[in-house]
Amino acid sequence: MDTTEKILIVEDDRGLRELLGEELTDAGFRVRSAGDVPTAWALVQSWQPDLVLSDLRLPGPDGLELLERLAALPPPRPALIIITAFGTVPQAVEALKKGADDFLTKPLDLDHLLLCLKRTLETRRLRREVEHFRELLGRGEEDFHGIIGRSGVMRRLFAAIGQVAAAGGPVLITGESGVGKELVARAVHAESSRAASKMIAVNCAGIPAELAESEFFGHAAGAFSGAERPRQGLFLEAQGGTLLLDEIGELPLNLQAKLLRILQDGRLRPVGSDREQQVDVRIIAAGNRDLEAEVREGRFREDLYYRLETFRLEVPPLRRRGDDLELLCARFIDLFATRMNRPARSISPDALARLRRYTFPGNVRELKNTMERAVAFCPGREIGLEHLPERVRRGTNNGRLNGEEDWPGASHPGDPAGLTRQMLPESPDDPGELPSLEEVANRYVRLVLEQVDGNKRRAAQILGIGRRTLYRRLDDP
Template sequence: MKQANPILLVEDDPALARLILDELESDGWLISHAKTLTEARGSLLTTQPTLIITDLRLPDGNGMSLVHEIMESKPAVPPAIIVITAFGSVRQAVEALQAGADDFLTKPLDLDHFVLTVQRVLETRELRQEVQHFRTLSADEQGMHDMKGQSPAMRQLFEQIRVIARAQGPVLINGESGTGKELIARALHAESDRADKPFLAVNCAGIPQELLESEFFGHAAGAFTGARKQRKGLLQEADGGTLLLDEIAEMPLALQAKLLRALQDGSIRPVGTDREEHVDVRIMAATHRDLKTKVAEGEFREDLYYRLETFSLLSPPLRERADDMELLAQRFLMQHSAIQKKSISGFSQEAMQHLHQYDFPGNVRELRNIVERAVAFCQSDMIQPAHLPARLLEQAMHPRVSHSDDIDRNITSAGDNDLLAGAVLPTLEQLQKRYVKRVLNETGGNKRRAAALLGIGRRTLYRWLDEPL
């Protein structure tokens, strides 16, 4: 917005000053006027203009002294400066540009050219500001490749990635949706000795089941209807590199068995052929589901699970890395402001408070989308609460009750099912059994549903109840 770019005009000629003021103000610019160097210095004590237009000859000195003073103060992003004079020379122009001025114009001014010059130097300054902001942000950030964070959880994750990247075994990456599991896989690949080889990622839930085997292992010409020519599979294309299997929990059992063989000895057999091929691929798998529960329910092969879990990493949810939320929000703001060609300097204190109070069930992906939306609605230089989605504002008025709060309330509530009933306080093991039985009562004895509510596998449920499988 032009109002966010104040201009200081330093000009003692009243007729020219009036002409410039009228021209820029009519075009929407916010502009103040000083007639002398002394007035200009006083104005700079109270305002920070993004552009200074100064005459070279002033009643109390040379406009170049103002240029030198500004540059010697070494601001992080200095204001743009245009020097104007009726007595211009090549030597003066070179001196002004070397001192830090962005342009040098001579009188009489061509107003159309003058306005275009103002627009150009301000756009250049805005670009310098974005570059400086990016450098400052990068210097303050601790990160790895495209992952950024300073929280203890992220620092621990970065160290684990450095260690695991040097190995060759499969990696299982767990984490909620939107936490950046693919970024972890890419960082592992980039830190490994396979970095110069292919990295491929495939969503196992996004491929029709009838095409999964062909997609992974390739096929010969004529292997099935529509297979007019031979085609390499993902494992062949990723040979020497890394293949990420996203949403691995959605892979059919039949394909899991063939993937296990490829993991064990590197052998694959394209669809429609009798020959075996050897591939050297590091497999990484990602999921937001509890694979142990899937194994207990017979929906995921136990041997494949333990093979994939040679190395395992957890992508922490955003609510467990609160120290990183503001850093990420500022980073996304910078990115989307540049994309949408807006000059937005940051978040108001109230807007940032709403972000801190929100628990981000969609994690980093949700934060990115929230910031992109806020930038689109923002028509000033600061993100305000009104630019945020309604759910953030509603949570501030009606804070969510966490799952652990629900459990605490259940445990301490009075009544026939009071878990703490009795003259003697129960042990933790006794309390656990009482709570499991209470959940079973609530589910009508449905052990599958009870295990899902407890967040455990059915094997674990039977073990806690001391019942045979």
């Protein structure tokens, strides 16, 4: 059996505890064990098992108390199978009523136990999927853990978040400033098996270099001047949960080496301590720096980059998200009108068209600030052109007016996706290989249509042509 599912055995009989541990480990499970409820509860919180296999009669608090604690946890809580040498119908009924998934009596049949474990874990997986889909239906596909979007690129991102969250390894989130990388990180945490534990976010650029090692890894008492008390550090504070390292490219090289050690073997040594400590934290790194370029320049460790890049999520800029802009405008108008008690409820077609022409170098964050200003200055129910910032009204973006012609192949706000590069062959040997203007125009139409997920109305608006002309272009080879 090939599984990474975790089982916690709670049994005060040491011989039986070790026997069960060996059998379940041989069956492919990851196993830990405890002899009493306090020890078991600490492991539940730090290790987050998928299933707890617990004796009913234990020294101190019994298995039913452990069951009540587990039942009070937020989803996804561990499954629980109760085992006892005193298996009676009333005890079985009481355990099942309090949330136990099954009830077995000693002496245990190990083959039957394995079947029971597999069946319970499979039921738990199915239950989680049902709960997940119910949650999606309840919040609508436009809102994914606070990320607003319905475009094709965002639906693909939502699906990728779910897959990466389940994988469990480190994650690298990249994208331009203001696209919502922290929201994506929080969605990964919320979709993962660590959702019941905390997530800590830290901006690596905001920590002074001389304090960084102590801030991240903690320190022992007396480790340096002023260190009167020991400190855990961010990694140990996030034990069992997730640590977001924003602006990862700002992390000093000496700390990059220590971060790589944690990713490889899960161990760290606080400053001034002679003892290593085990840490169980999922690392999510984010930033808008080009880490490949940083590696080439020697400012970022190559081995750390490839370790982080195992699971990579690229957050698309706002200009590639099509009609998400209109959806976001509506959400932000509602948010700020409610917060500021203002009358604004909608946006005029002219103002929305001007927003669509603007490429938003600050992405969703800039749009949010723009809508906050517009709501504050709008005296009526509809936001108009006059309520937008001057740079948006003029279409100014980094010194260039939207609509200005640019050299084919340029990569800047006027050609955000580098579309012209995609339409021309790489360094043709014969100029005769270059496509005609008509061919380039037809390719461009198809590329724009792809960027807006097949929305012909939106594509025609961007291209400045009528629907009939668009269809003619699509019919041309």
